[in-house]
Amino acid sequence: MQEQFISYLKAKAQNNTSFVEEVASVLDIGYDAAYRRINLKTSISLEESVKLAKHYKISLNNLFEVGSQDTILTELSPKINNEKDLELWLKQSLINLSPLTKIKSATLIYAAKDIPIFHSLKDTFLTRFKMFVWLKDVDLDLTRSKVNFEDFINSIPDTLMQSAYALSDVYKNINITEIWSENTMSGSFQQVLYYYEAGLLSKEHALNICEDFEDVINHTEEQTILQSHIGSQNKAVYQLYKSDLHPLNNTIMVVTPYKKIFFSPYTVLNYFKVEHQDTCTHIYDFLQKQMANSKLLANTGERDRSVFFKRLHNKLSSLKDRIVIDEKMSFL
Template sequence: MTPATTQSQFFQQLKGLMPPHKALVDEVADLLGISNDSAYRRIRGEKPIDLGELQQLAAHFKVSLDSLLNLSSDALLFTGRPQVHPAITLESWLTNMLGQLQLMNSFGQRHLYYLLKDIPPFYHFQIPELAEFKMFFWMKSILHYDSLKGVRFRFGEPYYQDCHPICQRIVALYNQMPTTEIWNVESLNSTLRQIDFYREAGSFATPSDARLLYEKVEELIGAIEYQAEVGVKCVLRQPGSPALPYRLFVNELILGDNTLLVELDNNRLTYLNHSVLHFLGTRDERFNDFMFANLDNLMKKSTLISGVGEKERNQFFNALRRNIHQRTQAL
C-alpha cells in the first residue's frame, strides 16, 4: 500500500467520525490553519501530511494511529479528561453529559446500548425530587463539596433549581435515541441504599423526606414499566414524537457495569464507567466489535420484557416494588 493510499484511508476514517452536517475539509482546514484547497489535496493524498499535522488530527478526532501505521499492538486509545476535585463540578459533569448526547444525536442512524448496574441518571432527572437527591448525593459523597459538610438534604434548594433546565435537556436528548437496556433486579439497589444511608445517618431535613423519595422511586419504576410495555421511549408515560424503539432485557445472572455502546451510522463508540460518575470512551474498532459481540451474547441469554413477555415483565417490576415496599414498611 502506497503512502498516498494510506493517507487517503486515514482521512476516510476521519470522515466516518464526522456528524453528517459537517464537512471534513472545513474541519481539517480550520484545525491545521490551511486553505480548503490545501486540505483537499491532503485528503485526496496528493500532498503528504507531516507528523505534526498527523498528531493534530489524531488528537482532535481521538483516533489511534496503530491501524494507519499498520502496527499490531495491544494498546487501546481511550479518551476522558482526568476528573479531580475541585476541577470537576456537578455543572461541568452535566455539561459534558449534554455534549456527548448532542454528539450522538448529530448522526442520522444511532442506537444506544446500556448494560446497567444502576438506574441511569436520564431517568432520575425526569422526577425533580429524585434529581435533587441524586445531585446532593453526587456532590456530597462523590465530588466531596466542602460546602456540604454537615449539611442535611432539603428539597427545593436554589442550586438544584438552577440545574433542572440542563437535566431536562439531557432527558430530551436521551429520548431522541433508540435504546436497548440490559437490567438486573439489583439495578435498583444503589438508589435505595443511598436513601437508606442518608436516612440512617440523619442527613434528611425532615423524617418524611425518605418516605417521599421511596414513593418517587416507585413512581419512576412504574413509568419505566409503561415504557417497556409499549416498547417506545417515553418521559413519564408520554411517548416522544416520533416514538423511538425501546428494548428492555433482564439478565438474572449478570449485574452490569454501566457500560454504554452507541452505534452512529457505520461507527461504534464505547463508554466505560469509572469512579462512579465518570466515563472513558474509545472509537477503537477492535474493542468496539468485541464489546458489541459481548452485549449481543448477553441479550441472547436474557429475557426480552419490552413489547412482549407480559408475565415476565410483571414479575420483574413487582420484584422491584417489593424491594421498595420493604423499606417503606420499616419506616
C-alpha cells in the same frame, strides 16, 4: 488509515451541510479537492489531518491507535470534585451524546447496575437526591460536613439543574437498549435508607423520593411496552432486557454505522472513553451475548414483564415500610 480517518470524520460531521463542503471549508480548498481527499484519490497531509482533527474535536492518537496491540489509549471524563465539576461533566456528556440524535441508526447500549443516570435527570426530588449522593462521594468538604438533604436542595445552582434536564432531553431522542436485573434499583433504594437512618434525609423527603422511584418504574414499563421513548421528537427506539445471568456494571456502548465507542466507569460518575475498535468490538460482542441470555421484555409476554416490574414495586414497598415504621423506637 486515511479511509478510517474519513469514516470517523463522517460520524462527527454536521447534518446542516454536505460533508464535502464542510471539509472544503475547514481546509480552505475547493470542492473538487475536498472530494478527492474524501474518496482517497488524494492523500491528506499531516497539517490537513491536524486541522480536521481540531475542527471535529478528535484525537489523532486515539484514531490511529498508537502503541502496541496490547495497549490502548483512553480519554478520561472531566473529574468531579464539586458542583461546578458536576455541571461540567453533564455538559461534556451532552456534547458526547448530542451527535447520536442526528444518526438515525445509532444505538446506545446501557448495562445498568444502577438506575441509568438519564432516568434521574428530571425536575424531581430523586434527581436532587442523586446529586446529593454523588457530591457526598466526591466533594471532601461536603463529605466532612453535616449538611443534610434539606439544606442541599436549597443551594443547588439553577444552571446545574438546567444542564441535567438538557442531558435527559437528549437521551430520549437516541435509540436505547438497556439491560436491567431485578437488583438494578436496589443500590438507589439503599442510598435512601442509608441517609434516612443517618439523619441526613427527612422522612417526608425520603417518601417523596420513593414516589419518584415509583414514577421511574412506571415510566420504564410503559416505554418497554411501547418500545419507544415517551416524548421523543424522532420516535427513538427503547428496548429493555432483563438479565438473570451476568452481573451488570454500568457499561455504556455507543454503536454507529461508522464506529463503536465504549464507556467504562471507574468511580461514581467518572469513566474511561475507549475508541480502540478491536476492544470496542470485543465488548460489543460480550454485550450481545448478554442480551442473548437475557429476556427482551417487550417480546416475553405480559406475564414475564409484569412479574419483573412487580418485583421492583415490591422492593420499593419494602423500602417505604422501613421508612414509615420508626426503627429508632426504643424497646427498653
